[in-house]
Amino acid sequence: MNKTIEEIFNGIKHNEGRLPKEELEELIRREDETRIFLIDYMEDFKKDYKVALEDMSYFGHIYATYLLAQFKEKKFYDIYLDILELPDNEAMALYDDGIKEHGGKIIASVYNGDDTRLIEIIQSDNVSKEIKYAVKNAFEIIQRDNPRYIDNIFDEIVNWECFKGEEEREEKAELEKAEEASLNNLIASELKKGLNDFIMKNSVEIGRNDSCSCGSGKKYKKCCGK
Template sequence: MLLEEILSQLETYNGTFPRLALESAIEQKTEITPKLLEILEECKNNLEDLLEDSTYFLHLYALYLLAQFREEAAYPLILDFFSIPGDITLDVTGDLVTDDLNRIIASVFDGNLQPLKQLIENQQANEYVRSAALKSLVTLVAEEIIPREQLIQYFAELFSREPETQPDFIKTKLVINSCKLGAVELKPQIDEAFELNLIDDLFIDQESVDDTFQKGTEAALIKLRQNRQFTLITDIITEMKSWACFRNDKLKQNNSVFSSPSGFTNSFKPGKAEANKKKKIQKESRRKNRNKKK
């Protein structure tokens, strides 16, 4: 398949999974990579247009293909793309941010942690993007790309920053990811965060933290490395073929797959854990909206 034909078939959603085009893209990795990088740059500069065209899918395929290719040149582009304030990057990528952005970032990581840390600490960036960036660091540890000790030190620095005065989403995620690492070294800082009421127990409570740490660091790391959510992208076909928009005929027939960003990814997979996660995010969003109105 010619390069132009591959890009043409991947550009627009038509209800059918483009397996052949993706397989051809993988076969022509060298030729298509520069095009995929250009696409990400163009999309970043035309987000409003991208938002209006809900059938445009090429940027999504580009993110996963570049991740599978371990294309380090995509690393700064992806961080730059998702650093844009507000919700617009979530609106044009659906559930990718909460489902796989951490894995995509880890897959294209070029060895420089500084820009990733800048995104995590950027209070103007979307908090779910910042959370995914934080999670990508844990993914790098799970994949033994960076040492656990290095991340523990950075987490300690984040805990030591000027404390907030109310429950904080990112600090809550910091506690959750510390548990994934079995970071018993950080228990004093975590205990203090709970005492100061900085952790939203909708997501994690003190008892859960204590239970995790009692099991020990090694048990936590074994569990972490068995968790698909903390792995690199290795097979775009497997990753995307089960997306709701490619397998839910009812949604495709009434064209409602684009009425919600969740149509982009695999969030319609049944499962209590995933359903609970969505409920928690929705409740958290409502709480924040209420606080803004006060």
């Protein structure tokens, strides 16, 4: 028996370190049912969003936001703006970098034609500069001849660090460590070469068996004289 939309969604609303591609694809395939469920879900979430602030693995509101943006669901417009105007800049805590990166595209994707609230947000003293920037970006997107909306949730979130497994994160860390070591060796080599050139130009001639002037304690022939 097929799972209900609620069952599918409840199964992915906590991040387990993987992108739930099959589940999201099923929600997209059943778009009409998903729309209705997610609008109700986000209405409830708006009233009880503290759950996501207390549990960093909570991702339900994030999946819902990007799916409704992909669906171009205009009923979500006011709900999303209500969340952006939450007190104490809590919207930034709920979406983290998602507002800075995609907030404007999300607003533009669900835009219902009413500019009033966008203008109010820009003029407000109670929202952060990041949210004002997202609203400004939304205006710019809406006014373009060929606006770029949220058309595919996977295009927006597939490369997020939180969806990479532990093994992949460790491989990335090792690669970054190796690259840093290589860069450090290159810098050290260039510094040594520069020091050697300086010594050769500014000191008396050094015999191959003399102590190296760099202070290493080695003979010149086994140090900078190599």
